[in-house]
Amino acid sequence: MRVTDWTKAGADTRKRALARPATRGDDKMRGAVADIIERIRGEGWDALVEICEQIDGGAPQRIAVAPYADKARGLFDAETLDAIDLARANIARFHRETLPENVAVETVPGLTVEKRWVPLSSAGLYIPGGKAPLFSTLLMLAVPALTAGVQRLVVVTPPRPDGGLDPAIALAAELTGIEEIWTIGGAQAIAALAFGAGEIEPVDRICGPGNAWVAQAKAQVAALPGGPGIDLPAGPSELMVIADASGDAARIAADLLSQAEHGEDAQAILVATDDTIIGAVGREVEAQMASMGGDFAPVRAVRCANLEEAVEIANTYAAEHLSIALPTADALRLAERITNAGAIFAGPAAAESFGDYLAGSSHVLPTDGAARYTGGITALSFMKAISVQSIDDAAAARLGPAAAALARLEGLEAHARAAEIRAEKVSEAAE
Numbered sequence: 001m002r003v004t005d006w007t008k009a010g011a012d013t014r015k016r017a018l019a020r021p022a023t024r025g026d027d028k029m030r031g032a033v034a035d036i037i038e039r040i041r042g043e044g045w046d047a048l049v050e051i052c053e054q055i056d057g058g059a060p061q062r063i064a065v066a067p068y069a070d071k072a073r074g075l076f077d078a079e080t081l082d083a084i085d086l087a088r089a090n091i092a093r094f095h096r097e098t099l100p101e102n103v104a105v106e107t108v109p110g111l112t113v114e115k116r117w118v119p120l121s122s123a124g125l126y127i128p129g130g131k132a133p134l135f136s137t138l139l140m141l142a143v144p145a146l147t148a149g150v151q152r153l154v155v156v157t158p159p160r161p162d163g164g165l166d167p168a169i170a171l172a173a174e175l176t177g178i179e180e181i182w183t184i185g186g187a188q189a190i191a192a193l194a195f196g197a198g199e200i201e202p203v204d205r206i207c208g209p210g211n212a213w214v215a216q217a218k219a220q221v222a223a224l225p226g227g228p229g230i231d232l233p234a235g236p237s238e239l240m241v242i243a244d245a246s247g248d249a250a251r252i253a254a255d256l257l258s259q260a261e262h263g264e265d266a267q268a269i270l271v272a273t274d275d276t277i278i279g280a281v282g283r284e285v286e287a288q289m290a291s292m293g294g295d296f297a298p299v300r301a302v303r304c305a306n307l308e309e310a311v312e313i314a315n316t317y318a319a320e321h322l323s324i325a326l327p328t329a330d331a332l333r334l335a336e337r338i339t340n341a342g343a344i345f346a347g348p349a350a351a352e353s354f355g356d357y358l359a360g361s362s363h364v365l366p367t368d369g370a371a372r373y374t375g376g377i378t379a380l381s382f383m384k385a386i387s388v389q390s391i392d393d394a395a396a397a398r399l400g401p402a403a404a405a406l407a408r409l410e411g412l413e414a415h416a417r418a419a420e421i422r423a424e425k426v427s428e429a430a431e
Ligand SMILES: NC(=O)c1ccc[n+]([C@@H]2O[C@H](COP(=O)([O-])OP(=O)(O)OC[C@H]3O[C@@H](n4cnc5c(N)ncnc54)[C@H](O)[C@@H]3O)[C@@H](O)[C@H]2O)c1
Pocket: 055, 056, 127, 128, 129, 130, 131, 132, 134, 137, 158, 159, 184, 185, 186, 187, 209, 210, 211, 212, 213, 214, 233, 234, 235, 236, 237, 262, 263, 266, 320, 363, 364, 365, 366, 367
């Protein structure tokens, strides 16, 4: 495990210790994504089929969910089926209870402005499937979207080598009531959702995590005229763990490896105030990796002077997931000082895996430092606020002159008159 001593390190070394890989891709990849989008936007279905065959080895298919969901019920034992339903129920409960409320504010007597939340009409949900089919991501997107009240949901996920649909994805789709699901992956899936292709109708917003191809395509379609909205940069998984001498090395190592398992560009970083815990976590990481086999991204560590410094490092890094491996009460106190993180796991029992599957909040969270300016997916990601103004005649007459004065400051005479005409109508009525 590579260890950086934060206190002794210069600016460059500190930067390197927290560096993320260049996940957004190089110019060549950006160009290839632009070509895919342009072709599907211009030529529709035929281009989509050709590109899907080239990249993923098969034409896109709309899958009927029920037969695969039936298959899943035959394959999975009762405990697994209950676990999936428990996850769905917890996610539904969390998002239902955190729905925003409409608010009406009487800013001046007689003038009311409402903030009214309405669901988007449609949304596209990207479910990653390159390394592993992430059925849990379907729950983490579809449940908040349905809680928000979105009418039309279109799910896309990369095709499997043997065709068909992953049974767990099928089951999650059936449990949430998803009816439209296509086997399309990567940039081509995003282009099809954005501009439509064949029977795939364009959507208002595209949400969901993915690799660099997916992230790049989302950014590009959102920037095009008439393109959809997108959610947030949700790329390769990240976990930072803050620990001191009281940390449980086995649990910390297990958490770090749980995210290192996502792929070679995953980020798993221990920030600790104590050399003994760093050594113990390093040994645990090796032992646990050996016992599981498989590929893991490297785990690294930063040795800092104290918890103050650990908080600074965490806020600078802005991790997708931040575990605070201190006794729970201390962890919760420290969490109050964290300003940048997608999700915080406070205390030694708070496994990041609970957040990935069943705690209730969505696991679709900002990566690459985007936690500086955004949180993860919630029902709000599938809603928008419309403001509604209503005003009585007397208030309109009182406010007319002020609005007109402001409009004339901007040289906008028609605006000024549209405000003043309200006052005129009221004085005419009074005569
Ligand atoms: N931040 C979050 O909330 C969150 C949640 C879940 C997963 N994730 C991340 O999502 C990512 C999923 O990535 P993945 O690769 O497993 O699945 P993916 O579905 O995102 O990407 C697979 C698709 O990428 C395209 N692709 C791959 N190589 C290509 C190439 N050379 N040329 C053109 N297209 C190519 C293919 O179409 C393929 O189907 C992981 O990094 C995981 O950590 C993040």
